[in-house]
Amino acid sequence: MASGTTTWRAATEAALYGPSGFYLRPEGPAGHFRTSVHASPLFAGAVAELLRRVDEALGHPAELAFTDVGAGRGELLTAVLARTAPELGARLRPYAVERAERPSGLDERVTWLGELPEGVDGLLFANEWLDNVPVDVAETDAEGIARQVLVQQDGEELLGEPVTGAEADWLARWWPLDGAPPGSRAEIGLPRDAAWARAVGSLRSG
Ligand SMILES: C[S@@+](CC[C@H](N)C(=O)[O-])C[C@H]1O[C@@H](n2cnc3c(N)ncnc32)[C@H](O)[C@@H]1O
DSSP: TTTTEEEHHHHHHHHHHSTTTTTSSOOOGGTTTOOOHHHOHHHHHHHHHHHHHHHHHTTOOOSSSEESSSSSTHHHHHHHHHHOHHHHHEEEEEEEEESSSSOOOOOSSSSSSSSSOEEEEEEESSSSSSGGGOOEEEETTTTSSSSEEEEHHHHOEEEEEEOHHHHHHHHHHSOOOOOOOTTTTEEEOOOHHHHHHHHHEEEOOO
């Protein structure tokens, strides 16, 4: 790979989470766009009901985790806490898992983590998280071969080596490019699969 050229995944990682990365800026995602979390209090109401049902299904454990992965600035956790009955609230362990710093003024009941908690019982939740886990991108060349898309320092893109190994296997299974016209693209979702598996693995039950 030529110097100053990088993979799509590394370029996205730098743009979103590097120095002055988009998601690490003080204003947070909500300073730029709305998600369901911000659009209506009905969303937090529905999640609070889901939490109540998970608690019931788990037999009202002494500690019930509510893990929000990619928690933004803790907006959903804050809104769900406000809608949780006192009895459940006393047993609730709210975790924000975020790459950004803990915002000032957040409810002190919320534990702010850079990594998932281990072996908890409860509700694992994520809203608009996985699409923010950087991945590589493949594009078919003039012969229909899927190649890595590379990014130069000035943002120009070029095609690199053919996609091989586990990444090729992933494409063949989930986003096949065989027979696709030249210039067709696919995201290679392996890092998202791994992130999801890690998240699910954080639960002992739930
Ligand atoms: C589109 S925002 C969604 C924020 C919030 N969940 C919402 O719906 O408003 C995605 C968030 O996921 C966070 N994020 C991305 N990858 C993460 C990771 N591996 N661990 C923790 N947080 C992550 C980003 O920092 C960002 O705040």
